Amino acid sequence: MTNISVEDITNDVAQHEPTTNWKRYFSFSTDHKVIGIQYIVTAFILFLVGGIFAMVIRGELITPQSDLVDRSVYNALFTMHGTVMLFGWTFPILTGFANYLVPLMIGARDMAFPRLNAVAFWMIPIAAILLMASFFVPGGPAQAGWWSYPPVSLQNPTGNLINGEVIWLLAVAISGVSSIMGAINFVTTIVKMRAPGMTFFRMPIFVWNVFSAQIIQLFGLPVLTAGAVMLLLDLTAGTSFFDPTKEGDPVLFQHFFWFYSHPAVYVIILPVFGVFSEIFPVFARKPLFGYKIVAVSSLLIAGVSGIVWVHHLYVSGTSAWMRMFFMVTTMFVSVPTGIKVFAWTATIWGGKLRFDTPMLFAFGALILFVFAGITGITLSSVPIDVHVNNTYYVVGHFHYVLYGTVTMGMFAAIYFWFPKMTGRMYYEGLGKLHFWLTFIGTNLNFFPMHPLGLQGMLRRVSSYAPEYEFWNIVASVGGFLLGVSTLPFILNMISSWMHDQQAPKNPWRAIGLEWIVSSPPPVENFEEIPVVVGEPYGYGKSEPLVAEH
Amino acid sequence: MDSSLIAEELKYSSDEHTHDEEGNKMFGFIVFLLSETFIFLGFFTAYIVYKTTVPNWLPPGVSGLEVRDPAINTVVLVSSSFVIYLAEHALARHDLMKFRQFLLLTIAMGTYFLVGQGIEWSHLSFGFTTGVFGGMFYLLTGFHGLHVLTGILLQIIVFGRSFIPGNYDTGHFGVNATSIFWHFVDVIWIVLFVLIYIWK
Amino acid sequence: MKIRNILIISAIAIALTAISIWIGNLAYSWLPPQGAAESQLVDNLFSFLITLGAFIFLGVTGTLLYSAIFHRAEKYDTSDGPPIEGNITLEVVWTAIPVLLVFWIAGYSYQIYEQMGIQGPMQAMHLHMPMAMRSANAAPMNEDMETRESEDAGNINVLPVEDIEVDAKQWAWVFRYPEIGITSTELHLPVNHRIRLAMQSEDVIHGFYIPAFRVKQDIIPNRNIDFEFTPIRIGKYQLTDSEFSGTYFATMQADVVVESPEDYKKWLKEAANRKPCTANNQAASEYAQASKQLIKSWATVAPAQAPVVNYSNS
Ligand code: HEA
């Protein structure tokens, strides 16, 4: 299989459409790079949609009364905000980067199943449109939060068969099927399509993390699907799996939901860890510290993530042994995660640091991640979680990861690979402005949520006691600042893409197969499949990465 | 494998464009089935949780499920796994006639199972919405039945393809995948049968 | 050189420890007043975790920021840094230390959890964990508490457990005092008594949460949920629904009044003499108002009948 000759491919390239034709981004293309960018742009549009919902939420919460929007509208807004941000922003953008980068990084011409790949992508816009359409059905969109716990999610005040909750379930199911298709594709590609010499322990950490994340998708998503099917049947066909008035068990749904949705947060964070592992060595000009153990820790995180879900159910009537067992397993995630954090710190230590925008974002995101991880550890301790569960303390924790780490990590990735993807350089000044607005905004917005939660302010409320007003105003100001912070970014991306500031093949002097091809890479990526002979992070060692001919 | 086949193998393995496409597909398919297993595991877990916690498990008037006919059904379905194996084997020896015969037999056995399941359903005194038990029963057997149906459809396609001249000369991915899928459906059924019919 | 480094590192570690302890002590002030015996236990644990967390956070980010300031590349220096690929000793150490820390945190959390003896819904669990039955009051607490404890200790053991029934519905709380058979929308509790609640929900999952008591428990419909805690401080607190329960979730609040046993008895008597009447219910009134509006909002589940109780604070 690894026996590769190339003569017949090189002349094949000319037959494909030129890589600069913008129309192909709106077509059913099977090129993994086109699909990657399709994912990334779609995800970003959905990020703006989710962000606009968040702006209304922050607008409502700037005063203690429920005044800006109706209570049911507020409930719909946070439900949609959470859903769109997770299923529309984080998953698709990470799939986008994985799509774009994995074949390049392992020296393959495309994904294992290019058509499946395209189908998986086009399900995302369909799911998103469906979800948005639910604003126009009687009764409005789903209003039971992104967990959709029964019995609240089963209460159907309009009595219609087509209602927001049903549409929500369908949209999530479509996005789930798309993710499973993607997962099969990634796992097969990584196992079967590596270039000669690209052994597992020569793969970039990004690939390791995508691999680990996709394994989680494969065992987690089906379980969520099972729960979602049962919920849908309860809602539409009259069964009573989760209906407590007919002997159903609503808590069972919670187990189904979190069995997947907890590991899902690692699906989201692992590729970001991968991005960190790519960026830090480049901008510190040092090899990644402890490559092997960092690689393996990704799989460890994926493994442990499957046995911690009950930390979301501490107060749901779980028995004492469960609370204690899952407390310990949850805390253990900090071990492989700590290995990574320390390895990055050691990579940066004593390097020749340069703070271009990708590095700034990655560096800032790492600091915010350590903070978020530590609040996560406090949450995993049962007695503390009993107090802060369902308060803004939790909201603060997860926005520090989801915004501070994942979203900022994604910005780092966008800046880092933008020259590769578009063949253009972005504007450094605008990038730095974007960083500082984002970093300040994130802390202003999400730090105040911790004291609020500790004081007992609940999440998912549109009105609250007046004593919580001060921190809420700060948070709202931070939120609006985050809204503003996206403007220089959008400006930067659009004007750089338009502008003709050609980017070189390898603007960061980085090591990696994606940097030995032109920017943007040609269709089918490599003129000749490279033969890998070197380490992925050989900075300062001046050894070749691929064999010369 | 005769020497011409070996020569062909070599030719393919040196041609990058057909490098192991079949291998990739098979790998992907197995990954898919592993993932699919987890849906069933989800449903099985739900069944076990309900059965051990719901106070009045069986619907009023139902004292237990009839086991005899489903047992016969089980034997037929499980045996069909061996039959499709024989079909696969025949194809590997390029014996197309035998291949078709065994495949037809598999299809017949699968259909027998489905019809038997349908007859059982039509005689039951409880429905899909009769409490958690009814829901679980029809959900599990129905979801599995859907897989049996899919398996039969795949077998029909594979069967039809055997009439296209030369279709199976270059590879048998379709047949092998169908066969693996059929074994999968079988194994799931055995667990299901034990859970629903045997476990009192 | 070696010794100088060790000295510097020790000095930094000591400084970090001191700052972390200071932050850990500060953590008490981020929490609401300690209204129940449970609060003190939780706060001690929280303070401990914040101390440790601050140490880790400051240690890691301090190192990072130090690098960011002092390890910058010169403007035209394009050379690479030292090609250090790893260090087995270091890697083993930073795997082992978190493992030990996890055991420490988990062990301490477990201890606190046992002392709280939160009476979960699973009665059976206490059979396996007799420790959990111990009242939070029996646990050692900080100085001034301990002295107060010993004064009251006799009392606590003599006074019977107070049984109260809690009924949650969309969107109202009703409290029933079974011994005298009165109902109220305000929860009155005698101070320094072990309180035992029997909680039920009529419709969806609700959550019983009093921030000042640091206790929270979901109420699952069709199940009886038993729950225990011990208020130790006279005053007025807020009880809120902590599990999202639909449109008017935010309005599902109730006052909690912790009073001396004498006042409590007095209140019970007074309430028993009142005729049951319909209590004010915010969800119901907002719903009625919404249905009068010209522009109809989205359909919503109608609130349950406003409770009819002996005592309501409005
Ligand atoms: C990408 C997203 C992401 C990530 C990575 C994490 C990471 C972690 N999370 Fe978080 N979490 C969420 C997203 C995420 N979480 C979301 C979305 C929710 C709420 C969902 C909802 O309710 O809507 C949530 C909720 C949530 C809860 C439930 C709270 C509640 O509802 O009551 C808990 C409880 O245990 C928890 C714990 C943790 C822990 C222990 C980690 C750990 O993985 C963190 C590990 C990292 C570190 C610890 C830092 C680095 C390590 C070191 C420097 C080593 C040394 C450290 C120690 C020894 C402590 N999280």
Ligand code: HEA
């Ligand atoms: C990746 C995930 C992600 C991201 C990025 C965000 C981003 C933000 N979230 Fe997030 N949030 C969740 C995931 C995420 N959230 C989840 C899962 C929940 C739980 C839902 C539930 O309970 O069910 C939640 C819940 C949640 C709540 C709690 C609601 C409640 O419980 O009542 C709040 C409240 O402040 C909030 C605020 C914000 C804000 C202000 C941002 C900002 O960072 C957004 C900033 C981005 C933009 C603003 C882009 C748009 C900008 C423009 C269009 C141009 C400029 C516009 C203006 C200046 C107006 N979110």
Ligand code: CUA
């Ligand atoms: Cu393999 Cu093209």
Ligand SMILES: [Cu+2]
């Ligand atoms: Cu979790």
